[in-house]
Structures are given as C-alpha cells and as structure tokens.
Amino acid sequence: xxxxxxxxxxxxxxxxxxxxxxxxxxxxxxxxxxxxxxxxxxxxxxxxxxxxxxxxxxxxxxxxxxxxxxxxxxxxxxxxxxxxxxxxxxxxxxxxxxxxxxxxxxxxxxxxxxxxxxxxxxxxxxxxxxxxxxxxxxxxxxxxxxxxxxxxxxxxxxxxxxxxxxxxxxxxxxxxxxxxxxxxxxxxxxxxxxxxxxxxxxxxxxxxxxxxxxxxxxxxxxxxxxxxxxxxxxxxxxxxxxxxxxxxxxxxxxxxxxxxxxxxxxxxxxxxxxxxxxxxxxxxxxxxxxxxxxxxxxxxxxxxxxxxxxxxxxxxxxxxxxxxxxxxxxxxxxxxxxxxxxxxxxxxxxxxxxxxxxxxxxxxxxxxxxxxxxxxxxxxxxxxxxxxxxxxxxxxxxxxxxxxxxxxxxxxxxxxxxxxxxxxxxxxxxxxxxxxxxxxxxxxxxxxxxxxxxxxxxxxxxxxxxxxxxxxxxxxxxxxxxxxxxxxxxxxxxxxxxxxxxxxxxxxxxxxxxxxxxxxxx
Ligand code: KIV
Ligand code: ZN
Numbered sequence: 001x002x003x004x005x006x007x008x009x010x011x012x013x014x015x016x017x018x019x020x021x022x023x024x025x026x027x028x029x030x031x032x033x034x035x036x037x038x039x040x041x042x043x044x045x046x047x048x049x050x051x052x053x054x055x056x057x058x059x060x061x062x063x064x065x066x067x068x069x070x071x072x073x074x075x076x077x078x079x080x081x082x083x084x085x086x087x088x089x090x091x092x093x094x095x096x097x098x099x100x101x102x103x104x105x106x107x108x109x110x111x112x113x114x115x116x117x118x119x120x121x122x123x124x125x126x127x128x129x130x131x132x133x134x135x136x137x138x139x140x141x142x143x144x145x146x147x148x149x150x151x152x153x154x155x156x157x158x159x160x161x162x163x164x165x166x167x168x169x170x171x172x173x174x175x176x177x178x179x180x181x182x183x184x185x186x187x188x189x190x191x192x193x194x195x196x197x198x199x200x201x202x203x204x205x206x207x208x209x210x211x212x213x214x215x216x217x218x219x220x221x222x223x224x225x226x227x228x229x230x231x232x233x234x235x236x237x238x239x240x241x242x243x244x245x246x247x248x249x250x251x252x253x254x255x256x257x258x259x260x261x262x263x264x265x266x267x268x269x270x271x272x273x274x275x276x277x278x279x280x281x282x283x284x285x286x287x288x289x290x291x292x293x294x295x296x297x298x299x300x301x302x303x304x305x306x307x308x309x310x311x312x313x314x315x316x317x318x319x320x321x322x323x324x325x326x327x328x329x330x331x332x333x334x335x336x337x338x339x340x341x342x343x344x345x346x347x348x349x350x351x352x353x354x355x356x357x358x359x360x361x362x363x364x365x366x367x368x369x370x371x372x373x374x375x376x377x378x379x380x381x382x383x384x385x386x387x388x389x390x391x392x393x394x395x396x397x398x399x400x401x402x403x404x405x406x407x408x409x410x411x412x413x414x415x416x417x418x419x420x421x422x423x424x425x426x427x428x429x430x431x432x433x434x435x436x437x438x439x440x441x442x443x444x445x446x447x448x449x450x451x452x453x454x455x456x457x458x459x460x461x462x463x464x465x466x467x468x469x470x471x472x473x474x475x476x477x478x479x480x481x482x483x484x485x486x487x488x489x490x491x492x493x494x495x496x497x498x499x500x501x502x503x504x505x506x507x508x509x510x511x512x513x514x515x516x517x518x519x520x521x522x
Contacts, residue, residue: 007249007258008225010201011037011242012046013274014059015075017233020280027059029277033230034063036273038070040266042242044097044225049075050089051082057089064093071136073097078126087133098130099168101140104155105147116151123155124162131163139164140203145176145184152184153191160194166201166225171214174207174237178217185221201225204240206232211240212287216248219256230274231282231289243267243288243320251314268321288320295327299334302327306340329376331365338376345373347380372477377502390498391416392441399486401429411436411490433490437497445471445500447493452485465492469500476500 014030025033030048037045047063048056064072072093076082078100090096102123103111109119123139130137139159141147147155156167169184176184181202189195202218202225204211215226232241246262253259271289275282284291294317296302304311305327327337335358342349342357349357360379365371396412409432410423422439426432434447449468465488466479478496480488 004253004257004259006224007219007256007260008043008199008201009041009242009246009260009262010044010046010073010225010227011042011229012203012227012239013037013229013233013242014063015046015048016227016235016239017229017274017278018048019235020233020238020278025277027055027062030059031062031066033270033274033277035066036266036270037230038068039263040270041261041263042070043261044071044073046073046075046099046227047090051076051085057085060086060089061092064090064096067093067095071095071097073099073138076100076130078102078122080126080129083126083130083133087130090134095136096134097136097138097166098134099138099140100126100130101142101168101170102126103143103172104141104152105143107146108143116154120155120158123158127159127162127164135165137164138166138168138201140168140170142170143172144169145171145180146173149184149187153188156188157192157194160192160198164198166199167195168201168203168225168227169218169223170203170227171205171211172203174205174211176204176210176214178210178213181214182217182221185218185223189222199224201227202240203227205234206237206239209237211238212244212248215240215245216256219249219258230270231280231286233274233278233280241287243271247288247315247320250319264319265321294322298332299337302337303334306336329361329365329371330369331362333361333365333371341373342376342380345377345380349380370479372499390494391501392494392498394487394491394494395419396421397433397436397487397490399429399433401432407432409433409436411440413437413440413494415441429486430489433486434493437490437493441497443471443497443500445469445476445497448475449477450489452489465489467492467496469496471500471504474500474503476503 014033018025034045034047048060050057050060060074072090074086074090076086076098083098083100086098090098102119114122127137127139141152141155144152159167171181185200188200200223202215202223204214219226226240226245228240228242228245230242232238246260246264249256249258249260250264268289271282282289287293294313296305296312301312305313327341329341338358338361339349339354357379361371364375393414395414398410400408406425407429408423408425411433412419412421420440422436424432424435424439426435447467448470449466451466453464464479466477468475468477476496476499478492478499480491480495
C-alpha cells in the first residue's frame with residue numbers, strides 16, 4: 001500500500017467550514033484545530049480568507065507561523081488586493097499556498113459583468129500575480145460543474161499557463177452526479193494542454209447528499225487532491241467529510257488504490273473538537289463519527305459482532321481512535337450480548353444464573369430504552385432496578401413558575417427510605433427543583449449536561465430529559481421521561497445521583513453512602 005500513489009487531503013474546515021452560519025470559531029479555537037489537523041497529517045490546511053476580516057488575517061498568519069508539516073493556504077478573490085493580503089498572511093508558513101478563484105459559470109460571470117474574454121484576461125492577470133508572489137498557487141473556477149465545457153477548458157488552460165500548480169474543480173452548489181464528476185475531470189485531463197503537469201483537485205458540496213461520492217468519483221478519474229472538512233462542516237448542507245473519503249479509500253482500497261498520509265486514529269478527537277468549537281452537533285447516525293456508527297442493538301447483530309466483529313463492521317472503532325464499548329444493551333439484545341457484557345463488568349455467570357438475569361433484564365428493557373451498566377450490576381446483585389429500591393426517590397414535587405415572582409419548588413425525597421422535605425427558589429422551575437434536590441442531598445458532583453428532548457409531537461408530548469454528572473472523575477448519566485418537563489428533569493437528576501452512588505460504591509466499595517451529609521428535616 002505504501003507504494004501506491006498519494007491523494008492529497010486539503011482541509012477547509014477553517015475556511016469553507018467556518019462559513020456555515022453560526023459556526024464562527026475564536027482565534028484560539030482556530031489555532032487549536034489547525035494544530036490538530038497538522039498533527040493528523042492533512043497535506044494542505046486552508047486556514048481562512050485573509051481579506052475577509054482582521055480576525056481572519058490574524059488567524060491565518062498565526063497558523064502559518066505555527067505550521068509544522070502542512071502547507072498553509074489562504075483564499076483570495078480574483079483581484080490584486082485580495083491576493084496581496086493573502087500572501088502577507090500565508091508567507092510565514094514553511095510551505096505557503098495562495099488559492100485564488102472566480103466564478104466561471106454564466107450565472108457567476110454576470111455578477112462582475114465580465115464577458116468570456118474579459119474574464120479570461122482577469123484569470124491570466126490574477127494567477128500570474130499570485131505566482132509572482134508564491135510558487136504554490138491554486139486556482140478554482142467557482143461553479144465549475146455549471147460552466148460550459150469549452151469555456152472551462154479554456155480558463156483552466158489559461159490558469160495553468162499563468163502558473164497555477166493546482167486546479168480545483170468545485171461543485172459549488174452540490175449539483176453534480178458521481179458519473180458527471182468523473183467525466184469532468186477526465187475531459188479536462190484529455191483536452192487541456194499542460195493538464196498532466198498540474199494536480200487536479202475536487203471540491204464538492206453536499207446539497208444532494210452526494211459530496212463524498214462525487215469526490216471519490218473524481219479521484220477515480222484522475223483528481224489527486226480532495227477538498228473536505230471535518231464532520232462535513234460547511235455552507236448549507238456542507239462539504240465532503242474528511243473522515244468519509246479517507247476511510248472509504250482505506251476500507252475499499254481495492255476500488256481506489258491510493259493512499260493518504262492521514263493518521264486515522266486522530267479522526268474522532270478532531271470530530272469532537274470541531275463539533276464543540278463550531279457548536280454543530282454530529283448527527284447520531286453520521287457515517288464514521290456518529291455516536292451510533294459502531295453500535296449494535298439487535299440481538300442478531302450483537303451475537304454476530306461478538307463472534308466475529310467483521311460480520312457487521314467494515315472498520316474497527318480503533319481505526320478512528322474510538323475504544324468504546326460497541327454493545328448498547330436494550331430490548332433487542334440477546335443472551336450472548338448479555339453474557340459478554342456481564343463478563344466485561346466482572347460477572348462470569350453459570351448458565352442458570354444467566355437465565356435468571358436474562359428474564360429480569362428483558363422485563364427491565366421493556367420499560368427502559370437503554371439499560372446501563374449500573375442497571376445490570378443491580379440486576380446481578382438481585383436488586384430490582386426500579387424506584388422502590390433506589391437510595392434517592394422522588395416522592396412529591398410542586399413547582400410555582402410564571403411571569404411573576406420567585407420560582408419555587410417544594411420537594412419531598414425518600415432518602416434511604418426516610419422522607420425529607422424542603423422548599424427552595426431558583427432562576428426557573430428546573431433550577432428551583434434542582435436546588436431542592438441539592439438542599440436535601442448535598443453533593444460535589446457538577447452538572448455537565450442537561451438536555452431535554454420531546455419524544456413525540458404536540459404539547460402533551462413526553463419530554464425525555466438526560467443529565468450527566470461528574471464527580472472526581474466518575475461520570476454518571478440519568479434520564480427520565482414524563483409529560484411534565486420539570487418532573488422528568490428532577491427524576492433524571494435523581495436518577496443520575498443514584499447511579500453516582502452505585503459508582504462510588506463500585507470504585508470505593510468500603511465507602512458508606514449513608515455517610516453523605518444529607519439534610520435531615522426531622
Ligand atoms: O465552493 C466553492 O466553489 C468554493 C470556492 C471558493 C473554491 O468554496
Ligand atoms: Zn466551497
């Protein structure tokens with residue numbers, strides 16, 4: 001595989017990705033992401049659009065200064081001012097690149113009101129100007145996939161003659177089909193004099209969900225640079241996702257026998273960081289990096305995966321840097337999965353014991369969407385996982401909220417079977433109710449996640465609330481559903497505290513949970 005030709009990975013998360021509405025990143029965040037991309041082996045980082053703002057200029061300059069392995073590229077429109085500003089920012093890099101572009105399709109030619117000849121002259125002048133500043137120049141005919149073929153060939157030839165070293169063919173509006181994407185690159189390679197001297201790049205948007213397929217089709221036809229972003233971040237429906245093209249070429253190397261220099265084990269971390277700094281969550285079933293990408297719930301799949309992981313997985317979670325447990329226990333899980341899960345939790349069960357736990361596990365899974373490790377531990381310990389046996393139980397809750405006055409919560413908790421009541425205030429009904437829980441059961445855990453989701457539609461919908469707490473490195477999640485969002489919230493919070501208590505016992509078995517200093521109202 002190492003003798004195979006390389007496909008260059010050009011990451012534009014910090015330029016095209018950052019153009020997604022709402023995805024603006026801070027200076028520090030851009031530096032962090034650029035550092036991670038460089039470390040992962042991205043060949044070219046498009047760090048920003050230096051003329052766009054002082055902030056963009058500063059970020060591109062700093063990224064250029066700090067770059068170690070990657071080429072650092074900046075974007076510039078087809079005018080000298082943009083190109084000069086771009087050069088001022090990228091020139092600090094060990095390996096700088098100027099990327100200049102102009103819209104060549106009829107729709108885009110109409111905007112600066114240039115006819116074909118005038119635009120051809122502009123391309124010649126601006127690419128020559130860029131090349132006089134920098135040895136590494138990329139030129140893009142924006143909206144290439146909607147540009148007349150003859151004119152596209154003419155402009156590409158001019159850009160090559162003016163000194164462009166990479167020609168990028170953007171599907172700016174995500175309009176093309178994979179077979180067209182391939183044919184376009186093939187046509188350019190066949191018709192344009194000098195095409196064999198430069199690298200063709202593919203830059204696809206995902207408006208019809210075909211960005212990754214279009215990029216790979218372009219590679220099959222001869223493109224040797226893929227432009228992409230982490231998580232497919234980008235304008236509208238986004239761009240080709242880096243993780244998808246890289247893993248597709250790795251898994252199906254028989255189809256596309258090319259290599260990249262990406263260290264794929266860094267993918268998941270980058271995906272999480274980009275999601276966090278851009279504020280764009282990754283959809284659960286997103287290819288490669290989605291939360292569910294390596295989870296199996298049905299009994300048949302779990303059984304298969306446990307016997308031979310390749311039955312239902314075409315890559316290993318470790319390949320992208322995930323070492324997570326790939327079995328999600330739920331109502332479709334079978335006996336084999338339960339046995340394996342319990343074994344991982346330290347319970348090696350005899351067949352009759354397992355049968356007994358399995359019956360109770362199925363009953364519990366019917367009530368709960370997901371069955372957590374703590375639930376299974378309790379099942380094995382012959383404790384019923386229901387409210388009656390929880391250390392903390394919500395007995396009664398009343399809240400006062402509205403536009404006037406303080407929001408109040410009156411809460412009665414059963415703590416180890418004994419009733420305790422308090423009333424507290426807060427910034428809102430949920431805050432007041434959580435304060436009441438904390439008042440009765442003080443703890444050091446911090447609330448890391450509080451998330452409300454409506455399960456169905458309508459104002460009578462069940463709200464599912466998820467809560468995540470952390471305490472001294474221990475993480476505990478809790479969830480609850482109720483048609484009353486505040487009730488669901490308090491139950492989820494209490495549920496997480498109960499799990500935390502189980503975790504405390506698990507990690508420090510000698511500790512006595514009852515020694516926790518909770519408030520005795522009696
Ligand atoms: O999508 C596009 O056409 C672009 C260009 C600036 C290359 O992002
Ligand atoms: Zn783009």
